[in-house]
Amino acid sequence: MRLAILGAVLLVLGGVAIATGILPLADAGALAERVWPILLFAVAITVVAELAAEAGVFAAVAERTARAAGGRAWLLWLFVVLLAVLSTAFLSLDTTAVLLTPVVVLVARHNGLPPLPFALTTAWLANTASLLLPVSNLTNLLALHALGFSDPGRFVALLAVPAAIAIIVPCLALLLLFRRDLARRFEPSSAPAVDDRALFWISAGVLLLLLPLLVTGIPVWMPACGAAIVLIVVFAVRRRGALRFGLLPWQLVLFAGGLFLVLEAGHSLGLTVLLAQVAGSGESPAALLRLSVSGMLGANAIDNLPAYLALEPVAGSPLRLAALLIGVNAGPLITPWASLATLLWHSRLQTLGVELRWSRYVLLGAVVAPVTVVLATLGLVLAR
Structure with missing residues (x-):
């Protein structure tokens, strides 16, 4: 409820x-055109x-993985590492934090194992594995627009090496x-x-069909909405009580x-000029490290989504946008509020x-995140 307030x-x-003209109506309209598919995808995939x-x-x-x-x-x-990576990559970091x-x-407890190693794995990988695909994080979908990539493969190629490193380091x-x-x-x-085998197999089938569609280049909100509609219809028939407003x-x-609105207004007031002095410019290793570390510090100070939105205008190139994503996706492992996924994860714990x-x-995060x-970021430099 605090988030809603x-x-x-x-x-x-x-x-x-x-209303006061700080944010021109045309700019607000352009912003809405950019973000509505992203928010619709977030609702549908949830x-x-x-x-x-x-x-x-x-x-x-x-x-079954336990067996x-x-x-x-x-x-x-x-196996949990693999599940967390796949869940984050295709269904987003919040899904991993909340549902996985x-x-x-519970699997750890049922088998007499301490749950903390498995729980912390999901928290860290929910963030760091979100570099893998455009659909893994809202920041990635925003960056996809800024990058001008219509093919998810180009995003994957750009961030494949950093994503692998961002998964391996926390696991080690x-x-x-x-x-x-x-x-x-x-x-x-x-x-x-399984209580309802038909419901189980239909849901599993919908997921299996959805996952490859998310990386075909089709606007991701389309297959996500289609999958959501199918499951809503099926649940309306077989388990109506599960359909509640809290799903959204x-x-x-x-x-x-x-x-989105407030930060766009901030840029209209000169926020970009101020942040350019902090994040620097250029594509040298030192410049990319400066930007990625700025993203990490910003995410841990105010949350990863506003940190990305604030710094996006000073990125300016695919390589710098990739460095920024490394900072805001792999860096939010320190403070509780660094990503919404972390707060949701701790609430579940x-x-x-x-x-x-x-x-x-x-x-622990203060050691692992930097x-x-x-x-x-060095992997990004070496892979370019």
């Missing part, structure tokens, strides 16, 4: 900026993921941190029965909409009774 305040401020989770798809996959691990905790953890986290925590840190827990063995528990990420949409003090989270961002 903040979003409402931002929308009011944006409306004042339009509905798809929530309903698939309600059908038991994520839980079934996680339980496939053969009692080896480290192998189960590797409780699944892996997690292996070192939880090496004793991951060296344990366990007795796999039996998977729970309306608070996120309200917040993002207000944020509290609901599940998993203890992790913010002080410990901040300390190393990840710097190495990923």
Whole structure:
């Protein structure tokens, strides 16, 4: 609810900026034209993921990976890494934080393993693995527009090496941190029965059909909306009670909409000139590191989405936009508010009774985030 209140305040401020001429109406219209497909995709993919989770798809996959691990905790953890990367890449970082986290925590507990290594894995990879595909993060979809790429393959080619580094570095840190827990063995528990097999298989089928469509170059809101409509119809027939207003990420949409308006007004007032002095210019290794670190610091100070929106105008080239994405996607591992996904993740942990003090989270992130961002940026430099 706090996010909704903040979003409402931002929308009011944006409306004042339009009414007073600070933000010209034409600029506001151009902004709306740019962001409505992104927000529509965010709504549709959230509905798809929530309903698939309600059908038991994520839980079934996680339980079967636990059995496939053969009692080896480290192998189960590797399967969780793969699930987190795939979930983040295709269904966005918020899906991983909100829906995959409780699944892996419960799987760990059912098999007598400490849940924290698996929970922290989902939190870190929800952020760092969001460099993989345009649909992985709202920042990427915004950058796709700025890059002028109509083919997702060009985005992947640009960020493939940094994305790989941004996944590997946190995983190595997690292996070192939880090496004793991951060296344990366990007795796999039996998977729970699926309540409605027809609902399960239809939901799984919709997901399997949707994932490749998200990387074909079709505007991503189209297949996402189609998948959401199919699942809504199916659930209306077989489990109507699951269709509730809470499925819609309306608070996120309200917040993002207000944020877009306020930052666009800020740029009209000269924010770009100020930030250009902070983020610098050029495409030398030092210049790209300066921009990516600026993005990381901005994300941990005010959240990754406003940090990206604020710094996007000073990026100015595909290579610099890639460096900025590294900072705002792989860098939000330090403060609780660095990304909405982190806040949602911690809320789920509290609901599940998993203890992790913010002080410990901040300390670990303060070590891992800078190393990840710097190495990923150097990977970008070497791969160009």
